[in-house]
Amino acid sequence: MKALVLAGGKGTRLRPLTHTSAKQLVPIANKPVLQYGLEAIRDAGITSVGIVVGDTAHEVMEAVGDGSRLGLEVTYIPQEAPLGLAHCVLIAREFLGDDPFVMYLGDNFLVGGITGLVDSFLAADYDAQILLTRVAEPQYYGVAELGPDGEIVDLEEKPEHPRSDLAIVGVYTFSPAIHEAVRAIAPSARGELEITDAIGWLIRSGRRVHSHFVSGYWKDTGRLQDMLECNRIVLETIEPGIAGTVDGLSEITGRVIVEPGATVEGSVIRGPAVIGADTKIIDSYVGPYTSIGEGCVLEDTEVEYSIVLGGSAIRGISRLTCSLIGRYVEVTRATRAPNMHQLMVGDHSKVQVPA
Structure with missing residues (x-):
């Protein structure tokens, strides 16, 4: 089994930090978010990893190298623009071959690893398995609707009126059937090839698409409050x-x-x-x-x-x-007159000062 790790994207919610730094390399407890994911992949017994990179490719490659430090063999796959998660699968076809694989979004933070997900996928005859967790505000996530046996019957991307509270976590396992699916779909309204559309194609084609629940703690580290919360979780251990x-x-x-x-x-x-x-x-x-x-x-x-x-x-x-x-x-500290704030602040910054 192989792994496809997505380390491109713009990281707009963490600007201005991500104007000059890859969002996947922002540290939690002094270790990059991306490294936690790579270690989880290694601990699940997977050593062959393709990393999709974009504008911050040099920085990611410098941080990870050839993967040997982490016990991995890493291949880098350049993506010309962030054209969707399914597009990442499309451009990684040569690397993935006909092997099953796990797809891991590099800015996701998951406590408890992915060994259970990988083992259950390999033990079954699924074409896709999606990692899910219950959330308080599902309208901000991709949402899954399940059948009585845990099969995925429908997916919605940030629905106004969610039909469940099951958010799609950024870790998936796929059989080679996904390659046909990503070739069959068209770009969405935002011009991207959506992985949810590809999974929906598998469902409509009668393929077996199943669910697996997060056993530990999960966060998408795209926002400041999420980064601080993940930092807290790790520091407690x-x-x-x-x-x-x-x-x-x-x-x-x-x-x-x-x-x-x-x-x-x-x-x-x-x-x-x-x-x-x-x-x-x-x-x-x-x-x-x-x-x-x-x-x-x-x-x-x-x-x-x-x-x-x-x-x-x-x-x-x-x-x-x-x-x-x-x-x-x-x-x-400012050294001039009291009650004065002197700032030099970049684009998309957030500053809070006393009134």
């Missing part, structure tokens, strides 16, 4: 370890990782939290559910429930929370 340097004036409480080369001076860190390699925490407070990337500097600053990417510096900030700070960002 970490094993503490101090590989860096913590001075006698500092206080470390709870599950905290201080990576090699990091230094903590005169500061309080309350876990769960991760302090990246070669980062300096000086006279600061790092609160629960916070990940600080590599090579950062925090000085005279308070931060909690946030993600700070590598190379950034935050100085003199009294309270920073529920935030995602990109790479090589500088956040400092």
Whole structure:
């Protein structure tokens, strides 16, 4: 069995961060989202992986390499434009051959892995198996309607009046029959080849399309609040370890990782939290559910429930929370007249300041 991982797309909901960075490489607990998916694929016994890449191909290829570090053999498949999930299957035909495969959206975060999904698919005679989970607001997702034996009888993409609360998770398993389906469908109204249309074609053609339910936790990491929630989930499971340097004036409480080369001076860190390699925490407070990337500097600053990417510096900030700070960002206290905000903000940014 092979795997097809989708790592293209624009990541519009995480702009401006994704103007310069692949959304699949935004870190959760200092590890890229994409890596969690690749590890889940490997743990399910699949080693041959095709990764569909777009505008951020160089960055993805630099992060993953040939896959050997993760125990994988990786082939890169360029996509000229984000033309739909079914289009990814279409352009990956040569790589996939006639093997069954799992298709994994690289910005999905799934706790519990996909071994159960893969094993049940291989044990049955299905042409497609779709991973599902119950959600509170199904109108924002692709939604599946099931028959009495768990078979998929209908699919809807973000319906105004959903017929179920079963959202389609971004992990699928397919037999080679899907190749006929993606060739048979036409682009949707938004000009893309939709995987839901291809699966619908399989259903109408009498193929066996079945459901499988998420056994753990799942999030589509396309929004800030989703990233922070995933970060929280992972940090709750970490094993503490101090590989860096913590001075006698500092206080470390709870599950905290201080990576090699990091230094903590005169500061309080309350876990769960991760302090990246070669980062300096000086006279600061790092609160629960916070990940600080590599090579950062925090000085005279308070931060909690946030993600700070590598190379950034935050100085003199009294309270920073529920935030995602990109790479090589500088956040400092204004030194001019009181009650004044001085900003340099890129396109599609979101800024909250006191009135």
